[in-house]
Amino acid sequence: MVDFGFSLSPSSRIDLDEFDRKTFDRLLALEPDAKKCMECGSCSAVCTASRYTETSVRRALHALRNGCGAQAVEELKGCQFCGKCTMVCPRGINTRHLILSILKIYGAL
Ligand code: SF4
Numbered sequence: 022m023v024d025f026g027f028s029l030s031p032s033s034r035i036d037l038d039e040f041d042r043k044t045f046d047r048l049l050a051l052e053p054d055a056k057k058c059m060e061c062g063s064c065s066a067v068c069t070a071s072r073y074t075e076t077s078v079r080r081a082l083h084a085l086r087n088g089c090g091a092q093a094v095e096e097l098k099g100c101q102f103c104g105k106c107t108m109v110c111p112r113g114i115n116t117r118h119l120i121l122s123i124l125k126i127y128g129a130l
């Protein structure tokens with residue numbers, strides 16, 4: 022195969038038939054503050070675990086908004102519950118508690 026020096030990004034198309042649209046509502050019932058997230062990425066920027074794993078609170082919340090509970094759990098598996106993300110969230114979300122709730126809802130704890 023010819024190497025053109027670039028590659029195509031994988032499709033970001035969302036297949037609505039595959040996803041449970043009530044996923045985010047289930048989280049909101051336990052953690053109403055999740056709605057405040059503006060996906061700024063501050064939490065991911067300070068996360069030590071994200072340097073070595075795929076951990077990202079921002080990506081997890083984005084996945085849940087798109088109905089992907091399993092993907093959200095994958096994004097949080099490396100979390101060490103240190104709480105650094107909670108300290109920097111400009112919306113005052115207790116992200117550490119949020120992570121715990123997400124992992125509980127989706128059976129990862
Ligand atoms: S720091 Fe707070 S507002 Fe920003 S992406 Fe993380 S949870 Fe959302």
Ligand code: SF4
Binds near residue numbers: 067101103120
């Ligand atoms: S609590 Fe988890 S997600 Fe937040 S900074 Fe610590 S390791 Fe990262």
